[in-house]
Amino acid sequence: MIQASICTIGDEILIGQIVDTNSSGIASKLEELGIRVTRMLSIGDSREDIIGSLREELSTHEIVIATGGLGPTKDDITKAALAELSGSKRYVRNETQAEIITEFLHGRGLDVLDINRAQADVPETCEVIPNRLGTAPVMVFRFPERMFGHPATLYSLPGVPHEAMGALGDIMDDIVRHNPLSGITHRSLMVFGLAESALSKRIDSWEDALPPDMHLAYLPNMLTGVRLRLSIYGGDRASNLERIEAEIGKLRPILGDLIYSLEDDTLEHAVGCLLKAAGKTLSAAESCTGGYIAHMITSVPGASSYFLGSVTSYAVSVKESVLGVPEETIRTYGVVSAEVAAAMAEGVRRLTGSDYAVATTGLAGPDGDGVNPVGTVWIGVAGPDGTVTESKVYHNDRKRNIERFTASALDLLRRTLLRSVGSEG
Amino acid sequence: MIQASICTIGDEILIGQIVDTNSSGIASKLEELGIRVTRMLSIGDSREDIIGSLREELSTHEIVIATGGLGPTKDDITKAALAELSGSKRYVRNETQAEIITEFLHGRGLDVLDINRAQADVPETCEVIPNRLGTAPVMVFRFPERMFGHPATLYSLPGVPHEAMGALGDIMDDIVRHNPLSGITHRSLMVFGLAESALSKRIDSWEDALPPDMHLAYLPNMLTGVRLRLSIYGGDRASNLERIEAEIGKLRPILGDLIYSLEDDTLEHAVGCLLKAAGKTLSAAESCTGGYIAHMITSVPGASSYFLGSVTSYAVSVKESVLGVPEETIRTYGVVSAEVAAAMAEGVRRLTGSDYAVATTGLAGPDGDGVNPVGTVWIGVAGPDGTVTESKVYHNDRKRNIERFTASALDLLRRTLLRSVGSEG
Numbered sequence: 018m019i020q021a022s023i024c025t026i027g028d029e030i031l032i033g034q035i036v037d038t039n040s041s042g043i044a045s046k047l048e049e050l051g052i053r054v055t056r057m058l059s060i061g062d063s064r065e066d067i068i069g070s071l072r073e074e075l076s077t078h079e080i081v082i083a084t085g086g087l088g089p090t091k092d093d094i095t096k097a098a099l100a101e102l103s104g105s106k107r108y109v110r111n112e113t114q115a116e117i118i119t120e121f122l123h124g125r126g127l128d129v130l131d132i133n134r135a136q137a138d139v140p141e142t143c144e145v146i147p148n149r150l151g152t153a154p155v156m157v158f159r160f161p162e163r164m165f166g167h168p169a170t171l172y173s174l175p176g177v178p179h180e181a182m183g184a185l186g187d188i189m190d191d192i193v194r195h196n197p198l199s200g201i202t203h204r205s206l207m208v209f210g211l212a213e214s215a216l217s218k219r220i221d222s223w224e225d226a227l228p229p230d231m232h233l234a235y236l237p238n239m240l241t242g243v244r245l246r247l248s249i250y251g252g253d254r255a256s257n258l259e260r261i262e263a264e265i266g267k268l269r270p271i272l273g274d275l276i277y278s279l280e281d282d283t284l285e286h287a288v289g290c291l292l293k294a295a296g297k298t299l300s301a302a303e304s305c306t307g308g309y310i311a312h313m314i315t316s317v318p319g320a321s322s323y324f325l326g327s328v329t330s331y332a333v334s335v336k337e338s339v340l341g342v343p344e345e346t347i348r349t350y351g352v353v354s355a356e357v358a359a360a361m362a363e364g365v366r367r368l369t370g371s372d373y374a375v376a377t378t379g380l381a382g383p384d385g386d387g388v389n390p391v392g393t394v395w396i397g398v399a400g401p402d403g404t405v406t407e408s409k410v411y412h413n414d415r416k417r418n419i420e421r422f423t424a425s426a427l428d429l430l431r432r433t434l435l436r437s438v439g440s441e442g
Numbered sequence: 443m444i445q446a447s448i449c450t451i452g453d454e455i456l457i458g459q460i461v462d463t464n465s466s467g468i469a470s471k472l473e474e475l476g477i478r479v480t481r482m483l484s485i486g487d488s489r490e491d492i493i494g495s496l497r498e499e500l501s502t503h504e505i506v507i508a509t510g511g512l513g514p515t516k517d518d519i520t521k522a523a524l525a526e527l528s529g530s531k532r533y534v535r536n537e538t539q540a541e542i543i544t545e546f547l548h549g550r551g552l553d554v555l556d557i558n559r560a561q562a563d564v565p566e567t568c569e570v571i572p573n574r575l576g577t578a579p580v581m582v583f584r585f586p587e588r589m590f591g592h593p594a595t596l597y598s599l600p601g602v603p604h605e606a607m608g609a610l611g612d613i614m615d616d617i618v619r620h621n622p623l624s625g626i627t628h629r630s631l632m633v634f635g636l637a638e639s640a641l642s643k644r645i646d647s648w649e650d651a652l653p654p655d656m657h658l659a660y661l662p663n664m665l666t667g668v669r670l671r672l673s674i675y676g677g678d679r680a681s682n683l684e685r686i687e688a689e690i691g692k693l694r695p696i697l698g699d700l701i702y703s704l705e706d707d708t709l710e711h712a713v714g715c716l717l718k719a720a721g722k723t724l725s726a727a728e729s730c731t732g733g734y735i736a737h738m739i740t741s742v743p744g745a746s747s748y749f750l751g752s753v754t755s756y757a758v759s760v761k762e763s764v765l766g767v768p769e770e771t772i773r774t775y776g777v778v779s780a781e782v783a784a785a786m787a788e789g790v791r792r793l794t795g796s797d798y799a800v801a802t803t804g805l806a807g808p809d810g811d812g813v814n815p816v817g818t819v820w821i822g823v824a825g826p827d828g829t830v831t832e833s834k835v836y837h838n839d840r841k842r843n844i845e846r847f848t849a850s851a852l853d854l855l856r857r858t859l860l861r862s863v864g865s866e867g
Contacts, residue, residue, distance in 0.1 A: 033465075
């Protein structure tokens with residue numbers, strides 16, 4: 018198995034100013050190719066550290082992917098360090114990147130300064146993958162076997178996350194072209210509503226009966242549930258896929274509508290697909306989730322074709338006056354109750370004229386109401402066939418309770434839509 | 443200067459399944475103490491890698507903080523590796539942690555299994571800092587000079603982020619007690635409305651005149667603006683603080699209300715403080731920000747004392763029917779306009795009866811409206827003194843445009859409140 022190392026360069030990581038999300042994004046792409054990442058490293062903007070660490074990583078890995086330290090200012094010294102490491106005697110200007118830099122800055126109403134232009138100059142020892150999302154190009158250094166005891170390739174990417182992620186497709190293509198990958202066939206499916214351990218228990222006899230060359234991974238996530246991924250290394254892709262499909266076919270009756278997608282997906286996207294396919298519209302009424310459901314739904318491009326809007330009814334007065342929740346319902350059952358969740362969903366459905374509506378009322382914490390435990394949420398979903406409610410209790414801090422409440426609400430909405438308008442296809 | 447290394451243990455990081463946020467949280471705490479983090483490292487759940495890497499880090503750093511690999515299951519082998527590294531012959535049960543484990547699991551309605559109880563067993567070579575937020579305790583290994591050429595301390599923390607962060611206070615206290623720190627005096631202030639480069643230009647003569655022992659750092663963040671931090675190493679804390687205050691005093695007339703807080707802060711918290719102090723209430727009407735303003739405001743514990751609620755008016759029909767934006771205003775000026783932003787703010791203020799209201803309408807992308815560039819937002823703030831509007835254009839992707847729109851809206855709200863109800867204190 019080919020081994021890779023990911024190296025992040027920049028003082029801003031080491032002082033804790035920013036969280037490194039690039040390494041994780043790169044690692045998951047490498048993993049999909051069947052390349053094993055054995056180390057991640059963050060080092061500062063120091064010539065000695067950059068050269069020393071990269072030399073060490075290249076000695077122990079076939080592939081090293083470095084991000085950061087390529088900005089136009091004096092403290093970014095990665096390019097000079099890479100020139101030294103690769104024995105480059107001079108810089109050459111990459112004309113494609115030079116044009117991109119000019120367009121990029123002009124598009125923002127900025128002048129092109131010499132320090133900007135210099136970003137297109139790269140060590141003669143590297144190949145360039147142009148970066149269309151920013152000014153620093155991707156540099157590829159291929160080291161012959163005699164340097165590190167094995168052929169090694171170093172990719173140097175800009176540190177700005179969307180630029181680094183934008184370059185990944187080209188880099189993975191380059192890796193596939195230059196490495197004897199045995200190939201890996203993957204299929205993912207998304208499950209919501211069971212914790213990893215409970216899910217594992219539920220499917221253990223199916224899992225035990227999997228063919229020995231088929232590997233199952235559990236990839237849990239707070240907002241999207243558990244991604245189950247089946248992989249086969251090597252072999253013929255078409256027949257691998259067929260065999261994986263057959264195993265997924267056996268799993269579907271065991272999990273039923275706990276499976277919400279047969280590919281890598283999110284709940285908000287799955288809900289959007291169901292609504293779009295049925296030509297139906299949605300609204301939301303939020304108390305404890307405070308706008309996060311609306312935010313997740315509208316994070317999907319094109320959500321305006323099915324999402325009409327929402328009301329965050331943080332104050333009781335807004336629940337009553339805007340959503341029309343009867344004062345008596347609140348007095349009788351309390352704000353955190355099935356009855357109020359239902360009335361909120363029905364209220365916002367009426368207010369916006371949407372086909373479906375989802376609502377939440379609960380206690381994200383840290384303060385409670387003296388009745389329900391902190392972490393309690395009631396969810397209501399209203400639609401043409403009536404209203405359903407569901408309750409959950411989570412044991413997290415405020416931020417994570419809000420996330421869990423939101424995911425649970427999207428999931429009840431999804432299951433309701435599924436019964437009402439379609440199949441999870 | 444004392445040097446530290448941070449080491450994350452766990453396969454789930456290396457396959458890109460989760461983003462490591464612990465390292466950044468730990469680094470910023472160490473930086474505040476004046477301890478320099480020179481490396482961060484992520485390695486897998488392999489006994490050989492754990493022992494080899496930690497040995498290397500302990501040879502080159504006085505402090506090593508490791509997180510992860512302490513779970514109850516078989517794949518978590520950090521504790522065994524640490525026992526081996528420290529020459530421990532046996533495990534001893536930490537009674538305090540054993541009690542916490544019992545309480546923790548019972549509180550969740552779970553039985554205490556042997557594998558849970560075993561989490562309270564630690565190598566005899568370590569000291570324990572109990573972990574009240576979870577089951578795995580913090581272990582502290584102190585290595586004498588003869589082992590690594592200098593006295594070195596290894597802290598092993600659980601990998602669950604809120605448990606790791608919860609343990610940091612105790613760990614920093616331990617570091618301060620056991621190390622000859624020269625001490626560092628910090629003060630931060632928060633600036634919004636100028637990019638880092640424009641801010642640097644605006645304050646360059648003030649910056650050039652800073653005493654040579656006073657260090658200025660720019661810490662930019664998408665959602666909170668730029669944090670300016672002044673530090674002095676060594677010396678007397680009280681007189682240092684006085685000198686820093688004097689420099690901040692000179693900066694205030696230069697930046698005026700671009701400064702929104704004289705401590706590390708967020709816009710949503712600063713807005714909350716102004717409202718709370720004035721006893722005023724707030725509501726929001728969101729189009730392009732899709733609920734994110736409400737989410738940010740309600741992410742502050744206690745927001746229910748001033749935030750009444752919001753309307754996400756994604757569809758034009760909701761702008762008209764719920765918020766009462768006149769159809770003619772939309773027809774005449776277009777949805778993305780000062781007039782619609784103002785009408786939305788005034789509409790939600792009227793609807794909820796709040797003292798103030800903030801509204802957004804714009805294009806987060808990827809699709810445009812053929813008139814305004816993608817990245818355009820109009821913000822409206824309505825209050826007892828009337829309505830103000832402001833427009834911005836950003837050049838980001840959908841997700842980051844939504845974040846910038848939200849921060850800009852919170853900032854216009856803040857500046858309006860400042861003029862209307864109070865001082866930034």
